[in-house]
Amino acid sequence: xxxxRPTLQGTFxxxxxxxxxxxxxxxxxxxxxxxxxxxxxxxxxxxxxVEPHLNGPAGEVPIILAxxxxxxxxxxxxxxxxxxxxxxxxxxxxxxxxxxxxPLAAAVPGAFDAWMLLLRDHGTKTLAEVLRYAIGYxxxxxxxxxxxxxxxxxxxxxxxTEWTSSAEIYLPGGTSVxxxxxxxxxxxxxxxxxxxxxxxxxxxxxxxxxDAARRIWREGxxxxxxxxxxxxxxxxxxxERHAGTLTGDDLAAYSATYEAPVTHDWNGWTVAKAGGWxxxxxxxxxxxxxxxxxxxxGSSAYVHLLIEGGKLAMADREAWYGDxxxxxxxxxxxxGYNAARRTLIGEHASFELRPGSPDGRAPRLGEHAAAAxxxxxxxxxxxxxxxxxxEPTVARADRPAPAPEQVAPEVxxxxxxxxxxxxxxxxxxxxxxxxxxxxxxxxxxxxxxPALGFPLGTRLQMAWLEEGLPNSLTPGRRPRTTLSxxxxxxxxxxxxxxxxxxxxxxxxxxxxxxxxxxxxxxVRGGPDLQGAVDAPNWHQDSFPGSFYPRGMRxxxxxxxxxIGDEVVAGLRRxxxxxxxxxxxxxxxxxxxxxxxxxxxxxxxxxxxGMQGYAVGR
Numbered sequence: 067x068x069x070x071r072p073t074l075q076g077t078f079x080x081x082x083x084x085x086x087x088x089x090x091x092x093x094x095x096x097x098x099x100x101x102x103x104x105x106x107x108x109x110x111x112x113x114x115x116v117e118p119h120l121n122g123p124a125g126e127v128p129i130i131l132a133x134x135x136x137x138x139x140x141x142x143x144x145x146x147x148x149x150x151x152x153x154x155x156x157x158x159x160x161x162x163x164x165x166x167x168x169p170l171a172a173a174v175p176g177a178f179d180a181w182m183l184l185l186r187d188h189g190t191k192t193l194a195e196v197l198r199y200a201i202g203y204x205x206x207x208x209x210x211x212x213x214x215x216x217x218x219x220x221x222x223x224x225x226x227t228e229w230t231s232s233a234e235i236y237l238p239g240g241t242s243v244x245x246x247x248x249x250x251x252x253x254x255x256x257x258x259x260x261x262x263x264x265x266x267x268x269x270x271x272x273x274x275x276x277d278a279a280r281r282i283w284r285e286g287x288x289x290x291x292x293x294x295x296x297x298x299x300x301x302x303x304x305x306e307r308h309a310g311t312l313t314g315d316d317l318a319a320y321s322a323t324y325e326a327p328v329t330h331d332w333n334g335w336t337v338a339k340a341g342g343w344x345x346x347x348x349x350x351x352x353x354x355x356x357x358x359x360x361x362x363x364g365s366s367a368y369v370h371l372l373i374e375g376g377k378l379a380m381a382d383r384e385a386w387y388g389d390x391x392x393x394x395x396x397x398x399x400x401x402g403y404n405a406a407r408r409t410l411i412g413e414h415a416s417f418e419l420r421p422g423s424p425d426g427r428a429p430r431l432g433e434h435a436a437a438a439x440x441x442x443x444x445x446x447x448x449x450x451x452x453x454x455x456x457e458p459t460v461a462r463a464d465r466p467a468p469a470p471e472q473v474a475p476e477v478x479x480x481x482x483x484x485x486x487x488x489x490x491x492x493x494x495x496x497x498x499x500x501x502x503x504x505x506x507x508x509x510x511x512x513x514x515x516p517a518l519g520f521p522l523g524t525r526l527q528m529a530w531l532e533e534g535l536p537n538s539l540t541p542g543r544r545p546r547t548t549l550s551x552x553x554x555x556x557x558x559x560x561x562x563x564x565x566x567x568x569x570x571x572x573x574x575x576x577x578x579x580x581x582x583x584x585x586x587x588x589v590r591g592g593p594d595l596q597g598a599v600d601a602p603n604w605h606q607d608s609f610p611g612s613f614y615p616r617g618m619r620x621x622x623x624x625x626x627x628x629i630g631d632e633v634v635a636g637l638r639r640x641x642x643x644x645x646x647x648x649x650x651x652x653x654x655x656x657x658x659x660x661x662x663x664x665x666x667x668x669x670x671x672x673x674x675g676m677q678g679y680a681v682g683r
Contacts, residue, residue, distance in 0.1 A: 070673040071680075073596040078495050080669035080682030081105055082656035084120070084488045084567060087208060088112040089671070091199040092492055093681045095191065102498040103131065103188040104196055106490050107181050110504055111200035111258075113488045114520070115251060116208050118236075118509045119217040120486045120567065123254075124175035124292065125506025125523040128340045129184060130327060130553040132560035134497035138553055140340045143180025143322045144525070144544045145173045146389075150311035153531050153539050161304060163434070164527045164539065166614030168302025168512055169310030171524035173545055175292070177504055178283050180322035186276040188498075193272075193279055194262045204255035204519070207248030211677055214249065214509075218242040221510050228301040229513040232521070236509055253519030261288065280321075288518060289317040295515040296522060303614055310522065327553070330354055330399055335584060336555040342386070342393025342536075345612075346550045349573040349580075351379035354404040355411070363585050364601075364629075366636025372581075373606050373623055373642065374411040376574050378420060380609040385421030385429035388529075388536030389544040397424030415641035417620040419609060432532045435610040438618045487549065487567030489678075493658040493667050501551035501563035503572070527614045548612050552576055556662075562595075564657035566672070570612050571605040575653035578603055583657075595657045595670035602629040603652035619643075626652050650674045658682075 081092035092105035127143040225233035296310035327338035330350035339346030361367035421429035487505035506523035529539035582598035607619040669680035
């Protein structure tokens with residue numbers, strides 16, 4: 067089978083990330099004797115530097131890890147809403163949605179503490195050893211990928227007139243960095259150098275110094291700078307200047323947490339995901355909805371089945387997922403519930419938002435989501451949709467626009483723009499596996515904190531400003547996140563870690579990838595990871611989006627042109643509103659795997675966007 071690259075194979079270690087410098091930094095750590103967790107942390111901090119338009123230190127990261135000598139666990143690096151972030155506060159400002167940018171959208175930053183816990187509890191390297199790669203690229207510069215300069219240009223006016231601290235880093239001398247030009251972030255390098263020095267002065271020993279770094283982030287010079295800057299009003303997507311709700315007390319009280327994964331068994335596989343505070347269980351629901359006999363792989367009937375199952379799962383996400391109420395996951399994943407839901411999948415495309423009734427409970431949609439569904443016409447665009455922030459659906463800038471609600475217009479002084487996400491997978495020679503999806507804290511999300519070199523995140527935009535919903539904005543509760551790393555076990559043994567950026571599309575693209583691996587057999591002794599990554603992909607938008615302005619497009623499907631005319635015609639005959647996109651536009655998947663019998667390791671990375679790479683030996 068033709069693939070754009072080989073599925074890498076070896077026995078020492080493998081890393082796959084959305085940027086080649088992060089992948090190679092992870093590999094350097096493995097070569098230096100580190101394990102998969104050391105490597106993932108080093109890669110995570112490098113991604114903050116080389117993909118600043120896609121993630122930052124004050125963002126968030128869910129992590130799934132499978133230690134060679136322990137159970138699969140989820141490490142939650144999604145911070146909660148600050149104590150002052152109530153629905154009443156936001157609606158008193160005249161808002162009906164949390165803005166997509168600016169300090170008012172900032173949750174408590176979660177990524178840094180999660181990386182530190184992973185390093186402390188499962189790694190072997192010191193803080194200085196894993197940070198040195200990120201410090202080097204921030205201090206001395208790195209060749210900028212094309213999208214960094216493009217992103218900065220979309221927010222040029224905002225940076226020059228409002229977010230001037232961001233302009234100092236990303237518009238030096240009034241010029242955005244050209245593709246391949248050196249981009250430096252010396253304030254960020256100085257932050258990590260000072261953090262390392264203060265942690266080393268405060269404690270003795272590897273673990274104690276990591277804990278000292280965590281305290282400095284929360285309560286030391288970093289925490290003080292974050293809290294002070296959050297209190298300064300800044301322009302956001304509402305068109306007004308607002309101060310954030312994040313305080314020093316919020317930062318001091320936060321710690322990343324471990325929890326058991328949610329799992330589902332399918333044909334000898336077990337897939338592990340984060341809980342109902344994420345969209346991860348929607349992946350599992352899509353598996354649970356599959357019939358015993360599937361249509362031929364890649365046919366229009368096969369794609370139709372997955373699209374319609376995805377609609378049902380994402381409708382349940384809207385009605386039942388969140389951290390402000392208990393999520394009935396056992397019922398949502400039960401055989402009886404999914405057997406009944408499966409009967410809703412007909413021969414034609416559905417244009418309805420149809421959440422189910424687990425345990426007989428009636429679903430409730432928020433007013434905005436209900437209005438989005440009710441206001442959509444047969445053409446697929448929600449009436450009155452507003453343009454604004456959100457995550458891009460596809461990898462390339464030259465694609466056809468699939469949905470008005472998910473495509474940023476010309477960006478104005480309010481900061482109406484969008485960011486995306488990164489991904490990391492690592493496996494080492496000892497059999498440790500880790501999958502992480504860092505995001506948030508994008509350069510276009512909020513003004514750079516000048517003393518630190520990075521901005522706050524905007525994850526609160528995913529919570530609703532309506533009381534009584536599972537995803538209502540609630541102090542101390544996590545906004546539901548789209549970030550969704552995956553880990554798969556075969557006959558109970560961890561064998562594969564995978565994931566992708568892409569907001570609401572993550573658990574659509576990943577289901578297709580997983581089934582491509584599971585259904586298409588093995589190549590050269592290992593899963594055909596690269597073939598599954600390369601396979602033509604698609605997504606649908608028949609549910610309220612997670613990002614401002616939270617619109618939807620019933621019946622819409624966006625496919626890569628490589629999917630073929632016959633499949634496109636078959637989908638259209640079934641009533642789908644098909645947009646044919648660029649040949650290489652859907653997804654940015656990464657994956658690593660380990661054969662437990664032979665010990666052979668494998669890795670693959672997405673060719674779309676010409677940025678992700680796998681390395682290993």
